[in-house]
Amino acid sequence: KQEVTQIPAALSVPEGENLVLNCSFTDSAIYNLQWFRQDPGKGLTSLLLIQSSQREQTSGRLNASLDKSSGRSTLYIAASQPGDSATYLCAGNRGGGADGLTFGKGTHLIIQP
């Protein structure tokens, strides 16, 4: 059974810092790794999807990487802003078919102005 772990559970940093959120998974057969953002009381917003053949994806100030051999993914946020404050979730599956996602419990991020 796939298990996804996110460390740290919470993080508070001053505005402008670069930061890294970590996600580890137990199933080396993982194919897709998706990062989401969730604001309080809201739904999930998809940030980035990495497929194992891609290793890395970038969108604006966000960069996500995937290392299947070590069972890890990282989300890098450059030049953090107060608007980045949210909970960040990673989730993976084996891809193809109707495979649902297995989620980590998230990292609650606060960017201090």
Added chain:
Amino acid sequence: DAGITQSPRHKVTETGTPVTLRCHQTENHRYMYWYRQDPGHGLRLIHYSYGVKDTDKGEVSDGYSVSRSKTEDFLLTLESATSSQTSVYFCAIRRDRQETQYFGPGTRLLVL
């Protein structure tokens, strides 16, 4: 925005009553999913669908059933609601030939 709506958005019900939640999509995607989100557990898959009348169980399917009679609607039914089913329920879709899943706004369900 993947054109996903959920109804109702909030519901309070009593233990033992049946409850049906609706997920509606406007883009005719094949794959649809129901998840629940609980503190300390994160999001967990309840059921999923890969076409009209094609559904299967996820990780936490006990006490839930689903139906999909039309491509655009995926219904989740709590056959006899219990307090342990108090949760936030999210519907998601996956576009054909893509792997990204997109989520609806969620339904907050309180079972008293």
